[in-house]
Amino acid sequence: MICTFECTFCADCAAGVLGGVCPNCGGELVRRPVRPAGKLARFPASTTRVLKPDGCAAVAPPAADPEERAA
Numbered sequence: 001m002i003c004t005f006e007c008t009f010c011a012d013c014a015a016g017v018l019g020g021v022c023p024n025c026g027g028e029l030v031r032r033p034v035r036p037a038g039k040l041a042r043f044p045a046s047t048t049r050v051l052k053p054d055g056c057a058a059v060a061p062p063a064a065d066p067e068e069r070a071a
């Protein structure tokens with residue numbers, strides 16, 4: 001599942017603990033589009049997994065602007 005900033009989470013966490021909300025920006029998580037097979041050959045998906053050290057956890061309600069959260 002992916003948010004508008006392209007943060008990506010596994011379906012289990014997105015639908016489960018995260019409740020469909022990106023823990024980074026507070027945005028909606030939706031199904032990540034499937035890359036067409038022909039493009040996948042030329043532009044393969046990353047094989048590097050980036051994991052949150054403490055696992056996924058739901059967060060407080062989203063700020064109006066994700067940039068404000070970082071400040």
Ligand SMILES: [Zn+2]
Nearest residue numbers: 003007022025
């Ligand atoms: Zn996000």
